[in-house]
Amino acid sequence: MKTVVLFLISSFLLTSCTVENQSSNKIDPLPSWNQTSTKLSIINYVEDITNTESENFIAIEDRIATFDNDGTLWAEKSLPFQIYFIFDRIKEMAKNDESLKTTEPYMYAINGDIKSLMKFGMEGVLQMAVKAQSGNTGDEFDDMVKEWIKTAKHPETGKLFTEMKYQPMMELIKYLEANEFKVFIVSGGTRDFMRSFLSEIYGIPEYRIIGSRLKVVYNEETRKIDRLPELEFNNDKEAKPAAIYSAIGKIPVIVAGNSDGDFQMMQYAEASGKPFLNILVNHTDAKREYNYNSNPKQETHVECLKTALKNKWTVVDMKKDWKVVYPFEMK
Amino acid sequence: MKTVVLFLISSFLLTSCTVENQSSNKIDPLPSWNQTSTKLSIINYVEDITNTESENFIAIEDRIATFDNDGTLWAEKSLPFQIYFIFDRIKEMAKNDESLKTTEPYMYAINGDIKSLMKFGMEGVLQMAVKAQSGNTGDEFDDMVKEWIKTAKHPETGKLFTEMKYQPMMELIKYLEANEFKVFIVSGGTRDFMRSFLSEIYGIPEYRIIGSRLKVVYNEETRKIDRLPELEFNNDKEAKPAAIYSAIGKIPVIVAGNSDGDFQMMQYAEASGKPFLNILVNHTDAKREYNYNSNPKQETHVECLKTALKNKWTVVDMKKDWKVVYPFEMK
Numbered sequence: 001m002k003t004v005v006l007f008l009i010s011s012f013l014l015t016s017c018t019v020e021n022q023s024s025n026k027i028d029p030l031p032s033w034n035q036t037s038t039k040l041s042i043i044n045y046v047e048d049i050t051n052t053e054s055e056n057f058i059a060i061e062d063r064i065a066t067f068d069n070d071g072t073l074w075a076e077k078s079l080p081f082q083i084y085f086i087f088d089r090i091k092e093m094a095k096n097d098e099s100l101k102t103t104e105p106y107m108y109a110i111n112g113d114i115k116s117l118m119k120f121g122m123e124g125v126l127q128m129a130v131k132a133q134s135g136n137t138g139d140e141f142d143d144m145v146k147e148w149i150k151t152a153k154h155p156e157t158g159k160l161f162t163e164m165k166y167q168p169m170m171e172l173i174k175y176l177e178a179n180e181f182k183v184f185i186v187s188g189g190t191r192d193f194m195r196s197f198l199s200e201i202y203g204i205p206e207y208r209i210i211g212s213r214l215k216v217v218y219n220e221e222t223r224k225i226d227r228l229p230e231l232e233f234n235n236d237k238e239a240k241p242a243a244i245y246s247a248i249g250k251i252p253v254i255v256a257g258n259s260d261g262d263f264q265m266m267q268y269a270e271a272s273g274k275p276f277l278n279i280l281v282n283h284t285d286a287k288r289e290y291n292y293n294s295n296p297k298q299e300t301h302v303e304c305l306k307t308a309l310k311n312k313w314t315v316v317d318m319k320k321d322w323k324v325v326y327p328f329e330m331k
Numbered sequence: 332m333k334t335v336v337l338f339l340i341s342s343f344l345l346t347s348c349t350v351e352n353q354s355s356n357k358i359d360p361l362p363s364w365n366q367t368s369t370k371l372s373i374i375n376y377v378e379d380i381t382n383t384e385s386e387n388f389i390a391i392e393d394r395i396a397t398f399d400n401d402g403t404l405w406a407e408k409s410l411p412f413q414i415y416f417i418f419d420r421i422k423e424m425a426k427n428d429e430s431l432k433t434t435e436p437y438m439y440a441i442n443g444d445i446k447s448l449m450k451f452g453m454e455g456v457l458q459m460a461v462k463a464q465s466g467n468t469g470d471e472f473d474d475m476v477k478e479w480i481k482t483a484k485h486p487e488t489g490k491l492f493t494e495m496k497y498q499p500m501m502e503l504i505k506y507l508e509a510n511e512f513k514v515f516i517v518s519g520g521t522r523d524f525m526r527s528f529l530s531e532i533y534g535i536p537e538y539r540i541i542g543s544r545l546k547v548v549y550n551e552e553t554r555k556i557d558r559l560p561e562l563e564f565n566n567d568k569e570a571k572p573a574a575i576y577s578a579i580g581k582i583p584v585i586v587a588g589n590s591d592g593d594f595q596m597m598q599y600a601e602a603s604g605k606p607f608l609n610i611l612v613n614h615t616d617a618k619r620e621y622n623y624n625s626n627p628k629q630e631t632h633v634e635c636l637k638t639a640l641k642n643k644w645t646v647v648d649m650k651k652d653w654k655v656v657y658p659f660e661m662k
Contacts, residue, residue, distance in 0.1 A: 143613065225576045250538075
């Protein structure tokens with residue numbers, strides 16, 4: 001007990017001291033983060049591995065960071081935001097295809113019967129995702145998403161979905177890029193949906209956005225990309241390290257996520273033998289965002305959180321660690 | 332006839348004039364290129380689309396260039412260099428697996444009987460490529476390639492394969508990157524073979540190297556990538572624009588290639604509606620490299636060359652346009 005108290009006190013002193021000193025010398029790179037040990041562990045890691053004198057120094061070409069998207073870079077409740085897009089697309093498609101109104105599971109999306117829809121589980125969601133996003137060209141799909149995201153609002157906050165990105169995580173991306181990291185998004189969301197607008201709002205180029213994907217082919221007649229009704233890759237759990245190997249060719253040294261879907265990529269980084277930083281965003285703030293821990297049985301972060309605590313990964317306590325959640329809260 | 336002569340004279344004057352003027356003001360970005368209209372067309376394009384005053388100005392985020400590898404960035408005769416690696420791997424594997432010595436088509440690779448091997452066509456090559464590159468982890472494969480490339484020499488020139496990159500193309504990559512292009516390799520060679528060493532010798536990060544690929548999975552027990560004996564994607568011809576859409580999410584504005592395998596990605600760029608530059612490397616130099624035009628029936632660049640000439644794409648005449656071919660020719 002004594003040891004724990006001493007440790008906490010010394011951690012606190014160390015935290016205040018280091019962060020204070022730093023702010024007197026240079027601009028705080030993470031102004032929306034409170035001065036807690038979480039912020040300290042991130043800054044310490046980055047300062048250590050970019051220090052050529054340190055035994056932990058990591059060369060620029062190996063500074064690869066992979067970030068989950070839903071629940072890590074923007075909110076994901078009550079449903080991941082792409083689901084709202086899929087529902088809206090199915091409703092739109094039903095205008096030209098009446099049969100959708102009487103066909104499962106599409107009919108439930110059309111009449112907003114989420115409960116019936118849930119009976120189809122992930123299978124049903126994927127089936128709908130494929131239907132809603134195929135049968136068009138790359139350009140057509142891109143236009144659809146861009147048009148939708150311009151005005152689509154969150155049903156609970158009334159904010160544009162794009163306003164619900166996490167300010168502290170935007171600062172973290174900027175901070176890492178300033179330290180010559182290449183930040184990639186590695187998400188379960190579909191790649192081409194994300195690329196249509198996240199590149200602009202996060203400042204990450206399209207080619208560094210990796211996700212689930214439909215099969216696409218090049219049409220030599222039209223010289224366009226045709227999007228086929230076939231799920232080629234579902235980028236979740238153990239698929240994520242495989243996607244990272246395929247798209248990046250290196251093991252990330254920083255991984256950020258918020259659920260068991262990100263667990264494998266964190267384990268992949270941990271096993272690399274390099275100094276690594278795994279960041280688990282723990283949703284603890286029922287007031288400003290959501291508290292996933294109030295009903296853990298319905299959530300999918302329990303395993304990852306358990307290991308994160310055990311292995312001393314960096315766990316972000318949203319309520320305690322973040323001064324603001326969304327950019328619109330800033331003065 | 333007169334018009335042609337006048338055009339040639341004025342082109343010549345324009346060429347000398349512009350390139351001379353330029354060299355008096357700044358360092359020549361392409362010193363291994365002769366002062367011909369080919370060099371001029373490349374420099375003119377880059378200066379035009381990076382000029383904010385020009386109606387052809389292209390924003391930095393859209394400056395995407397895709398380069399084929401074999402025959403475009405390094406030589407590919409008598410056989411694409413990766414084939415030598417595959418042969419050497421099969422020979423190595425035969426030490427532990429005697430059956431390969433009596434099994435088609437592997438036995439022909441082992442005893443160097445290319446003629447018999449050729450009867451199996453592309454199918455046979457792919458079958459051997461899969462065999463030679465699977466059944467290991469990502470790290471193990473990477474180590475194998477790195478070890479091999481250190482000493483592997485070209486059977487005709489006696490040079491290391493890595494010494495047979497094209498000096499003028501290396502300068503072109505540097506020039507484009509200096510003008511804030513992102514250069515990607517989009518090759519029929521396998522992605523993971525190329526990534527093992529080309530990143531270092533070309534200065535292009537691994538994640539910008541796209542190629543054919545075997546299926547890979549993440550092994551949760553070992554926390555490593557397992558490479559399976561299955562060809563997942565053969566990155567040639569019409570597959571290339573699909574690979575570009577998937578990996579980059581944008582249509583390139585510069586495409587460089589040397590064969591009909593690059594034709595579709597050139598057509599893709601041409602159809603984009605943006606100012607584009609298609610560069611076809613025409614192998615015309617039997618003395619310093621190879622002359623593909625002496626026996627066009629055995630070659631695969633004829634269709635692409637025909638269209639390139641017709642559509643006024645930029646055709647590189649190796650013999651006339653390049654001062655040196657390989658870096659080792661430089662004084």
